[in-house]
Amino acid sequence: MAQAEWTSIETPQNIKLIVADMDGTLLDADSQIPAGFWPMLDKLDQRGITFVPASGRQYQTLRTMFARSLQPMSFIAENGNIVALDGQVIETHTVGRDLIEHVIGIIDTAAASGNYDLGLVICGLSAAYVQRTDEPFIAECSKYYAKIEQVNDLHDVLNYADEKFLKLAILDFGDAEAMAKKLLPSIVAPYEYVPSGKHWVDIMNASVNKGDGVATLQRALGVSASETAVFGDYLNDAPMFAHAKFSFAMANAHPQVREAAAYIAPANTDEGVLRVIDRLIG
Structure with missing residues (x-):
């Protein structure tokens, strides 16, 4: 154009x-x-x-x-x-618990490798759920999420029967777009990942x-x-x-x-x- x-x-x-x-x-x-x-x-x-x-x-x-x-x-x-x-x-609009569990696994594996500095935010209708508690991560998340709930294990959030899960957001303190191309090829229809900033990638319903x-x-x-x-x-x-x-x-x-x-x-x-x-x- x-x-x-x-x-x-x-x-x-x-x-x-x-x-x-x-x-x-x-x-x-x-x-x-x-x-x-x-x-x-x-x-x-x-x-x-x-x-x-x-x-x-x-x-x-x-x-x-x-x-x-x-x-x-x-x-x-x-x-x-x-x-x-x-x-x-x-x-x-919501995403399924199967997707959430899959992405938690991706983030845990990447963190264990030592090659990435990542944090996952599970974005619910009631709150944004996080497991990382360090100050740099919480400070960055707080710019975008006014209501944050910290949990010991993100898997526990899957048991919140009344919560609607809207999307997942990955914070990468490096290059989020490059990270997504390497770590997220398994995110396929009906879902997709979308870079939303230099350090953020959202995973949500592709429609x-x-x-x-x-x-x-x-x-x-x-x-x-x-x-x-x-x-x-x-x-x-x-x-x-x-x-x-x-x-x-x-x-x-x-x-x-x-x-x-x-x-x-x-x-x-x-x-x-x-x-x-x-x-x-x-």
Whole structure:
């Protein structure tokens, strides 16, 4: 696809739905929501435009981060495995316990080899379950998971009969994408692995992604792709682009994401999302 610069868009556009990834997209270099976001959100609310954060982060984390909003917000969380509309969860997707047991085995074997520094997060609807307790691991997980439950053995989580398991997340303190190619070839349909950052890989239902979350919200809101704008920077964001006329890859985006987008936006460190939205809505 031939990308155009964001400044080439005629303004204003009839936008009703805006969906933005978080890390590397909306958030600044310190992984914080830019101060200018809040007055922009008020402006969008006044115009009847729905803004939706779309993230691999936990639903509880997103609710905490956006608690300042005066109106109930919609979210695409856990890379599309949870979709919430106006503060109410309307869709969830899960993975099987057989997959969880298989991946625990992969991580245990890799850790025993001494060649990898990995940690597994079992992402449930109620909490994120972890076995590693060292400070670097917990600190990194806490950026994305507000509700973490530490267990002595991740196998014990398989006995939580009432829990819904949404996805698995592997933290690699090295190169997560390279690790996944070596360790995860056994992850096949109906599941897949998706790099969601330099140090993170998600394993989830292959039929679910952030793009499906966008489509779910479009149906619920009665919004078309021509009335939708989406923003992203990493591989797990690319599926959203098929559901929006206005698809933006950040200037700092992964090369494949830049190739898939219709437009290039300024980098997250340059408040790219806010600047483009300003132009879109006039």
